[in-house]
Amino acid sequence: MFKDICKLLLLYLFITPATAEWNTLEYSRREHSLTKPYQASGMALPYWDFLGSTIVTSNYVRLTPDLQSKSGAIWNTHPCHTRNWDLQVQFKVHGKGKDLFGDGFVIWYVKERMQSGPVFGSKDYFNGLAIVMDTYSNHNGAHNHQHPYISAMINNGSLHYDHDRDGTHTQLAGCEAKFRNYNHDTYISIVYKDDTLIVSTDLEGKNAWKECFRVENVLLPTGYFFGASATTGDLSDNHDIVAIKMYELDLLETQKKDEDRSQIVPSAQTFDAPRTRIEDTKPAMSAVMTFLWMMFIALVLIVLVVLGIMWYQKRQENSRKRLY
Numbered sequence: 001m002f003k004d005i006c007k008l009l010l011l012y013l014f015i016t017p018a019t020a021e022w023n024t025l026e027y028s029r030r031e032h033s034l035t036k037p038y039q040a041s042g043m044a045l046p047y048w049d050f051l052g053s054t055i056v057t058s059n060y061v062r063l064t065p066d067l068q069s070k071s072g073a074i075w076n077t078h079p080c081h082t083r084n085w086d087l088q089v090q091f092k093v094h095g096k097g098k099d100l101f102g103d104g105f106v107i108w109y110v111k112e113r114m115q116s117g118p119v120f121g122s123k124d125y126f127n128g129l130a131i132v133m134d135t136y137s138n139h140n141g142a143h144n145h146q147h148p149y150i151s152a153m154i155n156n157g158s159l160h161y162d163h164d165r166d167g168t169h170t171q172l173a174g175c176e177a178k179f180r181n182y183n184h185d186t187y188i189s190i191v192y193k194d195d196t197l198i199v200s201t202d203l204e205g206k207n208a209w210k211e212c213f214r215v216e217n218v219l220l221p222t223g224y225f226f227g228a229s230a231t232t233g234d235l236s237d238n239h240d241i242v243a244i245k246m247y248e249l250d251l252l253e254t255q256k257k258d259e260d261r262s263q264i265v266p267s268a269q270t271f272d273a274p275r276t277r278i279e280d281t282k283p284a285m286s287a288v289m290t291f292l293w294m295m296f297i298a299l300v301l302i303v304l305v306v307l308g309i310m311w312y313q314k315r316q317e318n319s320r321k322r323l324y
């Protein structure tokens, strides 16, 4: 028994650091990565184009500053022809707001690059994958989760990202993740292998991945582009990308090397159970009704009290009259 526990402990000690390390995997692909020093010559970054409010400093690429109504993005210049990959992004979302901040950012693997739009600074009705890092809840009470929230959406160009519902009607899966205002480094890993999407985070500065969600039977073609975009509205935050590293993962034995995956239409077999739109108008209505009822009852009570006082006074008068 004791031996077994020792063995387990040893296993744990040796295996955990290996799976949690940021840097030890091989096959890092330079043409899909962004690492310091950025060597931005003037306004150009090797392998990356940028858009909108994005600025490059020696320590980070800032998609938006902590100011209202900004939008920025960076887009990889080379399409990804790798079938199985792990995209690891070191990011920092921070700002003055303690309770009010927004709106968030998205890590993309999509067909259309360099197109600004309403989905966190990028195009709606996109083709591909969005990992949405939503810091602001647009609709309190419509869903059961807290923000910041990480979710995945797969689109074949036909779906609209609905901000009013924080994308909950189109998401595959999601998890709550407090990823703002840390002094230590924060990371997200997006693994796509064997048609399975696995999203993990390292937010606690412990150099260990924590799984956020895993979705099987996700189909994505090769030849799409990696990117990241962010937006601020009435609320704001600095949305910084510190590094992006793309690792090519080995083909599985069941996967053929020459299989053409470029014509696949993005799809997912399972979605989170859709929430009906009627659901959240009902509680709002009954809240108003409750308020009106209480007003009515209060009015009736006031009228009764006033009538009571009048009646009492009248009676007093009458009894006084009777005395004379």
Ligand SMILES: *[C@@H]1O[C@H](CO)[C@@H](O)[C@H](O)[C@H]1NC(C)=O
Pocket: 156, 158, 159, 265, 267
């Ligand atoms: C695109 O996605 C929608 C919604 O999931 C689906 O109804 C439609 O059949 C898909 N189109 C193609 C060409 O796969």
Ligand SMILES: [Ca+2]
Pocket: 103, 134, 135, 136, 137, 138, 163, 166
């Ligand atoms: Ca939102």
